[in-house]
Amino acid sequence: MSETGYRLLRDPRRNRGTAFGADQRRSLGIEGLLPPHSTTLSSQVARIHGELSNLHEDINKYLLLSDLQARNETLYYATIMSDPAHFMPLVYTPTVGEACQKFDHIFRAARGLYLPYSAKGRLRELIGNWPVDDVRFIVVTDGERILGLGDLGVNGMGIPIGKLALYTACAGVPPELCLPITLDVGTNNPTYLDDPLYLGERHERVRGEDYHDFIEEFVTATLERFPLACMQWEDFANFNAVPILAKYRDRICTYNDDIQGTAAVALAGIYAALHITGGKLPEQKVLFLGAGSASTGIAGLIAQAMTKEGLSIEEARVRNILFDVNGLLTKDREDLADFQKPFAVDHAPVETFVDAIRAFRPTAIVGVSTVPKLFSQQVIEAMSEINERPIIFPYSNPTSRSECTAEEAYRWSKGQAVFASGSPFDPVEYEGRTFVPGQGNNVYIFPAMGMAIYATQAKRVTDDMFITAARAIAEQVDAASLEKGLIYPPQSDILEASTVAAIKVAEDIFDQGLARLPKPDDVARHIRDSAYRPAYRD
Numbered sequence: 450m451s452e453t454g455y456r457l458l459r460d461p462r463r464n465r466g467t468a469f470g471a472d473q474r475r476s477l478g479i480e481g482l483l484p485p486h487s488t489t490l491s492s493q494v495a496r497i498h499g500e501l502s503n504l505h506e507d508i509n510k511y512l513l514l515s516d517l518q519a520r521n522e523t524l525y526y527a528t529i530m531s532d533p534a535h536f537m538p539l540v541y542t543p544t545v546g547e548a549c550q551k552f553d554h555i556f557r558a559a560r561g562l563y564l565p566y567s568a569k570g571r572l573r574e575l576i577g578n579w580p581v582d583d584v585r586f587i588v589v590t591d592g593e594r595i596l597g598l599g600d601l602g603v604n605g606m607g608i609p610i611g612k613l614a615l616y617t618a619c620a621g622v623p624p625e626l627c628l629p630i631t632l633d634v635g636t637n638n639p640t641y642l643d644d645p646l647y648l649g650e651r652h653e654r655v656r657g658e659d660y661h662d663f664i665e666e667f668v669t670a671t672l673e674r675f676p677l678a679c680m681q682w683e684d685f686a687n688f689n690a691v692p693i694l695a696k697y698r699d700r701i702c703t704y705n706d707d708i709q710g711t712a713a714v715a716l717a718g719i720y721a722a723l724h725i726t727g728g729k730l731p732e733q734k735v736l737f738l739g740a741g742s743a744s745t746g747i748a749g750l751i752a753q754a755m756t757k758e759g760l761s762i763e764e765a766r767v768r769n770i771l772f773d774v775n776g777l778l779t780k781d782r783e784d785l786a787d788f789q790k791p792f793a794v795d796h797a798p799v800e801t802f803v804d805a806i807r808a809f810r811p812t813a814i815v816g817v818s819t820v821p822k823l824f825s826q827q828v829i830e831a832m833s834e835i836n837e838r839p840i841i842f843p844y845s846n847p848t849s850r851s852e853c854t855a856e857e858a859y860r861w862s863k864g865q866a867v868f869a870s871g872s873p874f875d876p877v878e879y880e881g882r883t884f885v886p887g888q889g890n891n892v893y894i895f896p897a898m899g900m901a902i903y904a905t906q907a908k909r910v911t912d913d914m915f916i917t918a919a920r921a922i923a924e925q926v927d928a929a930s931l932e933k934g935l936i937y938p939p940q941s942d943i944l945e946a947s948t949v950a951a952i953k954v955a956e957d958i959f960d961q962g963l964a965r966l967p968k969p970d971d972v973a974r975h976i977r978d979s980a981y982r983p984a985y986r987d
């Protein structure tokens with residue numbers, strides 16, 4: 450077969466489909482390979498909207514978009530960015546959760562890197578197979594705690610793919626610099642081990658020293674090939690997520706989105722909620738349901754932010770307390786993991802979450818338990834007795850794991866709750882008012898963080914950067930949104946909200962000497978000029 454422009458049509462980065470003009474078709478040798486009429490990017494976007502409107506199941510919309518991403522990347526991003534509020538739930542939570550659960554049954558095409566444990570000792574070789582030399586952003590999972598869905602093994606790959614799509618769509622990190630990776634260290638999910646269609650290695654999860662040696666080989670080999678890359682850890686089990694972050698955070702450019710991104714989005718939610726409740730940050734008391742790494746991450750960051758407003762760290766810590774299946778995290782409990790111990794308090798044992806609310810009198814409750822329905826009517830009513838405007842954040846994902854629905858929170862609090870959830874809920878009508886629930890999801894943080902890191906070539910990622918991002922997001926919530934109960938910027942504006950946050954974080958990175966690039970005169974201009982835009986380029 451002689452070489453023609455045909456291959457262009459099979460390269461998602463360069464393909465324009467029917468938007469190749471007549472002259473281009475002639476000069477590139479693709480004349481005759483497409484129907485003759487040339488279209489524009491905007492009419493291609495309209496065609497995709499039309500096709501999607503004929504599909505009724507979200508998972509089928511997900512698949513259509515995923516096929517589009519594999520065919521024409523520009524059109525994929527132009528489509529998502531044409532209406533982010535509509536498309537985010539399709540390429541991200543909740544639909545991505547279902548896509549992961551079915552990943553092996555609906556598998557389409559290669560995307561990203563799979564590094565199996567059986568390749569231990571040869572990871573450098575596998576990483577060498579990635580076709581792009583300049584990688585700046587890596588999202589990596591080992592699939593053990595996918596959203597609130599648990600151990601999905603290699604099927605978890607949908608998450609790094611979906612997160613990276615949002616780094617681009619919500620903040621402009623160039624997609625060609627991004628790399629999704631799944632470390633396949635086995636799975637303890639018996640359904641997958643027995644399923645002939647499962648695509649991962651069939652053994653139990655590797656643990657202990659063998660596991661951490663594998664992570665070390667992965668980090669070393671990856672940074673050897675991609676020295677400017679930031680490594681973002683996603684959806685690892687707590688007992689691995691916490692030590693991995695501790696081990697690498699001062700050594701390389703890295704962060705954990707579930708711990709630090711979620712913490713920052715919660716802090717942003719609290720900052721914005723105070724505009725409604727009228728309180729001050731150091732006066733808040735936050736009770737967490739769940740004591741995993743998301744929980745300790747949020748509690749730790751709020752405490753740190755409180756110290757910036759005058760409290761000592763000890764004073765701040767006891768204003769952020771945790772409750773899990775075994776009750777309140779108290780100092781006399783013997784079942785606590787090392788990462789939980791700093792959050793244990795001196796307190797008599799408390800059995801139920803409602804009792805904990807009565808004893809501790811929190812201004813806010815945050816659900817990070819992955820167990821639906823735990824913010825019961827009793828819980829919401831107890832919060833409403835104590836607070837005129839109780840702050841209620843059921844943050845577990847996807848929607849099926851949310852601790853309560855938006856409708857329940859507004860109804861049980863008689864319209865007084867200041868509400869945000871991890872996965873999206875539709876607006877709620879209550880007694881003639883319309884409430885717009887915010888999505889307290891780390892999507893308000895990680896794309897901005899990624900853009901700031903990429904545009905500064907940051908050497909490290911610090912907690913202060915997350916506090917800066919949280920402030921920047923909260924500052925952008927306007928009075929009209931607060932009026933409707935919305936405490937995050939509207940999702941339709943997420944690109945601008947993330948860009949503003951990225952500018953603030955980038956300023957921090959430059960000023961703290963953490964950038965590998967010299968500080969430009971106009972940081973805002975630099976961020977905006979570095980951002981990807983979905984357009985066909987010559």
Ligand SMILES: O=C([O-])CC(=O)C(=O)O
Nearest residue numbers: 542596597707846890891
């Ligand atoms: O992916 C999301 O929607 C948020 C997140 O990181 C998680 O729940 O693990």
Ligand SMILES: [Mg+2]
Nearest residue numbers: 596683684707
């Ligand atoms: Mg996650």
